[in-house]
Structures are given as C-alpha cells and as structure tokens.
Amino acid sequence: MRNLLFILFLLGFLLLGCESDSESVANEQTDEESEKNFEVTDVPSVIENGVTYARRILAENSWEMKASYENKFSDVEKIFDAFQKLIPKKYYDGILNYWYVYGGEDLSTLGFVTGDETSDKGEWIMALYDQTYDQVSEQGYRELIYTMVHEYFHIHTLNDKQLNPNIEESACDTHYLAEGCANVASFIHAFYTKFWEGKETKVEGASEFTGTQADRFLTYYAMTNHAEDIAESFTFFIFRDRPLSTTLIADQKIDFFYSYPDLVTLRSDFRKNFDSFDLESDRLDGYKGKKGKVCIHSHATF
Numbered sequence: 001m002r003n004l005l006f007i008l009f010l011l012g013f014l015l016l017g018c019e020s021d022s023e024s025v026a027n028e029q030t031d032e033e034s035e036k037n038f039e040v041t042d043v044p045s046v047i048e049n050g051v052t053y054a055r056r057i058l059a060e061n062s063w064e065m066k067a068s069y070e071n072k073f074s075d076v077e078k079i080f081d082a083f084q085k086l087i088p089k090k091y092y093d094g095i096l097n098y099w100y101v102y103g104g105e106d107l108s109t110l111g112f113v114t115g116d117e118t119s120d121k122g123e124w125i126m127a128l129y130d131q132t133y134d135q136v137s138e139q140g141y142r143e144l145i146y147t148m149v150h151e152y153f154h155i156h157t158l159n160d161k162q163l164n165p166n167i168e169e170s171a172c173d174t175h176y177l178a179e180g181c182a183n184v185a186s187f188i189h190a191f192y193t194k195f196w197e198g199k200e201t202k203v204e205g206a207s208e209f210t211g212t213q214a215d216r217f218l219t220y221y222a223m224t225n226h227a228e229d230i231a232e233s234f235t236f237f238i239f240r241d242r243p244l245s246t247t248l249i250a251d252q253k254i255d256f257f258y259s260y261p262d263l264v265t266l267r268s269d270f271r272k273n274f275d276s277f278d279l280e281s282d283r284l285d286g287y288k289g290k291k292g293k294v295c296i297h298s299h300a301t302f
Helices: 019-030 067-086 138-158 187-195 211-216 226-239 249-259 261-277
Strands: 052-057 062-065 096-103 111-115 124-129 180-182
Touching (some): 052 067, 067 261, 180 187, 187 226
C-alpha cells in the first residue's frame, strides 16, 4: 500500500442499511458544507498535474476544490449523492478518507482507489472521472454504479485487515501485492489460490473476448490480473442472481462470494439501495465487458 504502482489498462464495455446509516446520510446532506480553493501536496499524482478536481473530506462533511472546478460543483454533488445512496456508510466509515471527482480533457482514467499515504490509520482514497457519467440516462447511472461497486471492492480486499503491509515480499508465505502480504484467510488469497495460482489465466495481448476467455472471465478487464478479476466478479455478484449452474469458471467466480456470510449481507444492503436509481436489481445479464475502461490501483500485476 505504501508504494503506489499505477497501472492503466484499456477495457471495453463496462456498466455497470440500517436505519442509522440513512439518518447519517440525511444529516450529512443537511450540514453546512464549506467550499474553498486548495493547493495541497497529498493529492494523488494521477490527478494533480493540470487536472481540476473537488475533494470531499468525509470525516468533516466538507468540500475543497480548485477555483477552476467550481462551475462543475453541481455535477460533483450529484455523483457524490449517488455514492451515498448506493453504499451504506457503515461499509466505508473509518476506511475511506477522501473522495475525489476530477475532470480534464480526454482523460482515460475513469476511476481509481489507492491507500492514503497521509493517513496512519490505513485509510483510502476513491476518485471518479466526472465526464464518464451521464446523470440523466439509465446507462450513465448503470456505469456509475458499476464503477463505484468495482472500486469499493478493491478497498474491501486490499485494506490492512486483508493484507499485512509490514511483511516484505521475501517473507510472505501466501502471495504478495504492492499493498502487502495477503492474509491466509483473506478474500483475495482464497480467490487467487482457487482461480489463478498455477493456472494459465493471463491472456497476453488478447483483442477479443470470446470462447474460452468468456467461459473463464466475466469481463475483458477481469483478465488483467487477479485483483481486477475479483473486483469484476464481485460486481457481478452484487448485480446478478446466483448462478443456477457453476459449470463455467466465470459462474464459479460469482458463486465464490456466497461462501462468505458477511459478503452476502453486504450484497443485500447494496441491492436494497437500487430503488434509489430506479433500476432493476439484475442489470448485467448479457454484459461481457467493455474495452475503454481504465481503472488504476496500487496493486501489482501477476
């Protein structure tokens, strides 16, 4: 987590509580929020050079932004509102420190998460590209929701409860990522050993997503590495019904998450919030990934 390795990959077709949580969101939305220009040194490097942005400080319920971005603020609020509607606060409170929306011409990075190096509590940053999302169309919301779920699960699998950042690669007995050594009981290690370890899963230079590839992976982007594979598979777990058959490896990857009661509860909590977007629960049937998706994280490739 300490050493950021930003990896850009193109992907084609991407789409896509408890009472106290609802009350917390309502309180946040009615709090007086400050808007101010800022120049700070802890902005992730991928968006600091010549890119405009707004930053939500979650613990303070306040906004900071560059002066050049103030005309975008209404769009920023809409995207943040969608985030609050989708993900119950209990799933990111104390874990997510800053939440960014950024803009610029012809940016290919649609979203990312990374560890917050200014935090001594293992907190994270999430950021989304403002031009990716059409706030009016159903397709725009679907891609926004899909990206948020995908990025959120990177935090869920790569945080310091799942990985040990203090163990060096040479001393790691499981498998190692840039964030640290995977705990033996972690989601990502179980996924890695079941679907990636000792298997020829990486498809070098693949330009199509058909046949055997589509039987083994849920999207083109999932072929990137096992960290992207588990995030894509989790997103399908959230949106799709449980597979009736697990003959295909791709369906096994969705079914994998049902072994974890906490993730089944999380799935239920997320899906309860779909009504806020006027979308049906099962929205990914027939979707097989999209070239053009770029997602950056600090994990290593395998």
